[in-house]
Structures are given as C-alpha cells and as structure tokens.
Amino acid sequence: MTAVINATGLEHLEDAEVYQRLQAAERAIGQDLLRDPVTLARGLDGSFRMRPHLRVISEALVGLERGDYDRLMVFTPSQVGKSTTVAEWFPFWWLCLHPEDRVAVTSYSDDLAMRRGKAIRRYIAEHGGEYDLALLAGSSAAQDYDTTKGGGVRSVSIGSGLTGFPVNLLVVDDPHKDRSEAESARLREQVHDWWSSAALKRLQPDRNAVVAIQTRWHPDDFSGRRLEDEGRLEDGGRWAVVHLPAIANPSKFGPDPLGRQDGEPLPHPKIPTRQRKQLLAWWADVKKTSSVRDWHAMAQGDPQPSEGALVSRDLLRLIRDGSTKVEPQKIAVAIDPSGGGRDTAGVVSGFLGDDKRVWITHDRSAPMSSAEWSKTACLLAYETNAAIIYVEWNFGRDMAVLALETSWETLQREGAIPESHLMPLIDPVRAKQGKLLRAEPVAQQMVQDRVRLRGAFADLENEWATWQPTDPDSPGRIDASCILVYGLIPEANRGAIVHAPLPTAPQPTAGRQTPSSAGLYGRRISK
Known part of the structure; x- marks a missing residue:
C-alpha cells in the first residue's frame, strides 16, 4: 500500500504498541480505499490519474456491485481510462469485496483479454494481502487462476473458454475488433449467439452482474442489440x-x-481538467483527423449506419465543388429554428447560380437559443450579402420573424452590421409534409446534380448520409438545407412547404425591407 501514515504523537508509546496502532491505521486506510474502484486505484497506484468522468464511471460500478441493477454499459472515447478502470481495477475491487466470486473478462481476442487478466493478477499479488485476497498456490496460468477463498478469474476471447466456469461478474471489453467486423452481419451474429448460448448460461443465480465497454461501431453491435432487446433502465x-x-x-x-452542456469537452487523463481550451483543441484535432463515421463511433458513442440513408457518402463527396466559377443570382440564408424538443438550430446559406444549381456555401448550425440563432443568421446574411432569409415558423410562427428583426436591429446598434446595410427580406415558410417527403425531393436534386456543396461540410454531410427514412425526427442541418433548396428552386417544392403571405403594405419593423429593395437577381441594394 502506498498510503503514508502519520506517526506524530506516538513517541511516548512502546514499539509494540506503536506497531499495532500503525497496522490498525493502515488497515483502516485500506478499508477506506474500498469505497469504490477509482479510490482504490488512486490509493494503490501513484500513476493513476483521477478525472471527473472516471468518478462517474466508478459510481456506476458501485451501483452494479450494490445490486441497484445487474447490467451496465459504459461508452467513452478511447484512451480516457475507461478500460483500465472497468476491466482491471473494477474486477480486483470486486474480488476484494467478494473473494469467493468467479470473474470472467472477455474481449474480441485472447491477447487483449489476457492482458486484462494479467493486470488483475498483478494487483492481487501486490495488494491483495491487505484485503485477505490471495492466489491459490499452483494457480499460475495468466488467463485462468483461482483465489484461496474459492474465487477466480478467467480471461478469454468471446466465443471460447467459458465452458465449465461459473460466473458472478462478467466483463465484456470490446466485443468487436474493428469496424469491418462490426459491419459484418455474420460476425455480429456470432457475438450475439455467444451472448445467448454461452455467456448468459454461465451466470450464477446467487450473484451475477455484467458490465460492457466498447466502441459503438454499428447500430446492431453488441450493445445496440442488447439495448434493442432489453432496453435502458430509465x-x-x-x-x-x-x-x-x-x-x-x-x-x-x-x-x-x-x-455538461452542448459543446463541452470530456476530460482526458493527460490534460488538466481546468484546461478547457486544451481539451477542446485536443478533441477538435481528433475530429479533424477522423472520418465522420469514425468520429461518431469512436469519440461520440453514436454509431452511424452505412446503408439505408437517402443520400450516399459517395454522392456527397461527388457534389463537393470549390473551384467551378459560377455567378450567384440569388443569395439566401435558411433557418430551422431550435424548438419542438430539439435544441440544435439549423442555419445554412447558399445561392442560386447562373448554372441553375443551388450552391450551399456555409453551415453555422449549432445548439442555440432563439437569441443566438437569430443573431447567427443575421450575421451570416450580412457576411454573404443575402437577399432573403427563409425561416421555418412551424414552432415559433411570428416569434421567429420577431427574433430576426430584433437581432438585426441589435447588431446594427452594436456596430456589428452597418446601419446603412438593408435587412434582407424575411420569408417565413411552413412545412406541410413530413420529414421524409420534404427531404426526398432535395435528395433527388442532389442526384440530378442541381445541388452542390462549395467545399466539404463534415457535419452536414454526415446528417444527410446517416438519417434514415424511418427516423421520426431529422437533424437541423437537413431541415435548413431543404428550406434553402425549396426557396431557391421553387419547382423542387412539390407542396412540401408554403410561404407565408407577403405584406401588402409597409411594415413598421426593425429595418425590414419590402421586396422592392432587391435587385434584378435578388441581391440587395445598399445605400
């Protein structure tokens, strides 16, 4: 044990009594370390770096041991201490409390499972004596060993090695090796069959618990199927x-x-928790150097399907075009306001070119309040010299228009937009069809090469490439880009949206202009 015991005030005692008191204090400290797995790890391993997310994971593991629930899943990015905590320190902590229990650690490969088993064995050898936990003499195999109290550990790959081994605690550590295995229906079924035919049959009735940690490669991976079949606790x-x-x-x-709120970073063991800018920079670099699907799978725990979406990733890559010369004929900003239970506002801009295509040029979508998205949209309209702002008003109705007018006036008063710059026309639109019927025609416009992207838009492309027709809701970027295309190519509309009636008389609003302020091609004329 690495804890330091203060011997101050014991100078007047005999050596034997001092020794007894120090041993008692050491035992008390040892028992105190058993409060939870990360407290134990921190007390016994000076290199273990505590972070807030590890405390959350540890508390969930305590709930598993306490019997609050018997199944637990933990999803985090890689290299943040999850596996060390869950697959190494937690089994050791469990055996300190229940030395008679049998623990199975499983993974996609024998090598990884054996590495976990060796770590647990080392903890028992080095620290188990403090907790009356010891290896049985002659129990020398790295992947299969017993304790003197009748417990033991077996570390094997998924699909083998649990026959004849009763299990009280089962740790499933990365059941799928990588994306290719997780996307193979045959290999996924092998994992699901192992769970049903082998893993569950080894669990004991007196006490059993399962904890799974993994990269969420596929919606129907190990965790996805379990959640689909058995559901979440809440x-x-x-x-x-x-x-x-x-x-x-x-x-x-x-x-x-x-x-955390939207956009807040996860702590990292090698970055001080208070260094928010450094954490954001680290995760931004991870995102930049990952494919969109890998970022969502490995960092966000949000598996993205590879098939069934309205638009393929190949098509989205093909319609990227940052070099073709084209003259804008009408520039617009489109907004899908946050609301209806979703906090992400879609804010995109683009133009209708002289080639009769819609070009999407900017994506400023983000989790925003009405004050934030309206300011963002106004600044984008000023930046792009937009002639019109399309805004969906299904949720906010006139409030969406008022938010834009108020933000424009505020930004002019603050000097962010010159007072001489005329406000674009605000055109409220109302959706008359469901998400699928609105998105399908726009997807078809992409197929027909009537919509192009002025560069790469990772988040927008990912939403188009992963949204399923069966999803009840669609992300804000999809809705905003649909509004933009419908506004700039009216014939694509097919009645999916309707425009609010235009005013027939001057409106006493915050600098809003009537359509007569637009030029021949819909571009505003400034003073």
Whole structure:
C-alpha cells in the first residue's frame, strides 16, 4: 500500500504498541480505499490519474456491485481510462469485496483479454494481502487462476473458454475488433449467439452482474442489440448506461452524466481538467483527423449506419465543388429554428447560380437559443450579402420573424452590421409534409446534380448520409438545407412547404425591407 501514515504523537508509546496502532491505521486506510474502484486505484497506484468522468464511471460500478441493477454499459472515447478502470481495477475491487466470486473478462481476442487478466493478477499479488485476497498456490496460468477463498478469474476471447466456469461478474471489453467486423452481419451474429448460448448460461443465480465497454461501431453491435432487446433502465428496461461522448450533446443523447452542456469537452487523463481550451483543441484535432463515421463511433458513442440513408457518402463527396466559377443570382440564408424538443438550430446559406444549381456555401448550425440563432443568421446574411432569409415558423410562427428583426436591429446598434446595410427580406415558410417527403425531393436534386456543396461540410454531410427514412425526427442541418433548396428552386417544392403571405403594405419593423429593395437577381441594394 502506498498510503503514508502519520506517526506524530506516538513517541511516548512502546514499539509494540506503536506497531499495532500503525497496522490498525493502515488497515483502516485500506478499508477506506474500498469505497469504490477509482479510490482504490488512486490509493494503490501513484500513476493513476483521477478525472471527473472516471468518478462517474466508478459510481456506476458501485451501483452494479450494490445490486441497484445487474447490467451496465459504459461508452467513452478511447484512451480516457475507461478500460483500465472497468476491466482491471473494477474486477480486483470486486474480488476484494467478494473473494469467493468467479470473474470472467472477455474481449474480441485472447491477447487483449489476457492482458486484462494479467493486470488483475498483478494487483492481487501486490495488494491483495491487505484485503485477505490471495492466489491459490499452483494457480499460475495468466488467463485462468483461482483465489484461496474459492474465487477466480478467467480471461478469454468471446466465443471460447467459458465452458465449465461459473460466473458472478462478467466483463465484456470490446466485443468487436474493428469496424469491418462490426459491419459484418455474420460476425455480429456470432457475438450475439455467444451472448445467448454461452455467456448468459454461465451466470450464477446467487450473484451475477455484467458490465460492457466498447466502441459503438454499428447500430446492431453488441450493445445496440442488447439495448434493442432489453432496453435502458430509465425506460423500464434492464441496462444502466453511462454515455460520455468526447463533446457533450445532451440535446441529442439526453442529460449528460457530468452535467455538461452542448459543446463541452470530456476530460482526458493527460490534460488538466481546468484546461478547457486544451481539451477542446485536443478533441477538435481528433475530429479533424477522423472520418465522420469514425468520429461518431469512436469519440461520440453514436454509431452511424452505412446503408439505408437517402443520400450516399459517395454522392456527397461527388457534389463537393470549390473551384467551378459560377455567378450567384440569388443569395439566401435558411433557418430551422431550435424548438419542438430539439435544441440544435439549423442555419445554412447558399445561392442560386447562373448554372441553375443551388450552391450551399456555409453551415453555422449549432445548439442555440432563439437569441443566438437569430443573431447567427443575421450575421451570416450580412457576411454573404443575402437577399432573403427563409425561416421555418412551424414552432415559433411570428416569434421567429420577431427574433430576426430584433437581432438585426441589435447588431446594427452594436456596430456589428452597418446601419446603412438593408435587412434582407424575411420569408417565413411552413412545412406541410413530413420529414421524409420534404427531404426526398432535395435528395433527388442532389442526384440530378442541381445541388452542390462549395467545399466539404463534415457535419452536414454526415446528417444527410446517416438519417434514415424511418427516423421520426431529422437533424437541423437537413431541415435548413431543404428550406434553402425549396426557396431557391421553387419547382423542387412539390407542396412540401408554403410561404407565408407577403405584406401588402409597409411594415413598421426593425429595418425590414419590402421586396422592392432587391435587385434584378435578388441581391440587395445598399445605400
């Protein structure tokens, strides 16, 4: 044990009594370390770096041992201490409390499982004596060993090695090797069959618990199937889930276990928690150097399907075009305001070119309040010299228009937009069809090469390439880009949206102009 005991005030005692007191103090400290797995790890391993997300994971593991639930999943990015905590320190902590229990650690390969088993064995050899936990004499195999109290550890790959081994605690550490295995229906079924035919049959009735950690490669991977079949605890199902994405997104994933708001970074063991800028820079670099699907799978715990979407990634790559010379004929900003239970506002801009194509040029979508998205849209309209702002008013109705007018007036008063710069026409639109019927025609415009991207837009492309027709809701970027295309290519509309009636008389609003302020091609004329 690495803890230091203060011997001050013991000078007057005999050596034997001092020794007894020090031993008692050491035992008390040792028992105190058993409060939870990360407290134990921190007390016994000076190199273990505590971070807030590891405390959250540790508390969930305590709930598993306590019996609050018997199934737990933990999703985090790689290299943030998850595996060391869950697959090494947690089994050792469990055996300190229950030395008679049998623990199985499984993974996609024998090598990885054996590495976990060796770490647990080392902890038992080095620290187990403090907790009356010892290896049985002659139990020397690295992947299969017993304790003197009847417990033991077996570390094997998924699909083998649990026959005849009763299990009280099962740790599933990365059941899928990589994306290619997770996307193979045959290999996924092998994992699902192992769970049903082998893993569950080894669990014991007196005490059993399962914890799974993995990269979420596929919607139907190990965790995806378990959640589909058995459900989440908060929904009346069986599995407790700790989901800690690299960048928090409670508007999509629900309340964040760390209480983070949208856009807040996850701590990292090698970056001080208070260094928010450094954390954001680290995760931004990870995102920049990852494919969109890898970022969502490995960093966000949000698997993206590779098939079934309205638009393929190949098509989206083909319609990227940052070099073709084209003259804008009408420039617009389109907004899908946050609302209706979703906090992400879609804000995109683009133009209708002299080639009769819609070119998407900017994507400023983000989790924003009405004050934030309206300011963002106004600044984007000024930046791009937009003639018109299309805004969906299904949720906010006239409030959306008022928010834009107020923001424009505020930005002019603050000097962010010159007072001489005329406000674009605001054109409220109302959706008359569902998400699919609105998105399908725009997807077809992409197929027909009537929509192009002025460069690469990773988040917008990912939403188009992963949104499924069966999804009840669509992301803000899809809705905003649909509004933009419908506004600039009216014939693509097919009745999906309707425009609010234009005013027939001058409106006493914050600098808003009537359509007569637009030039021949819809471009504004400034003073």
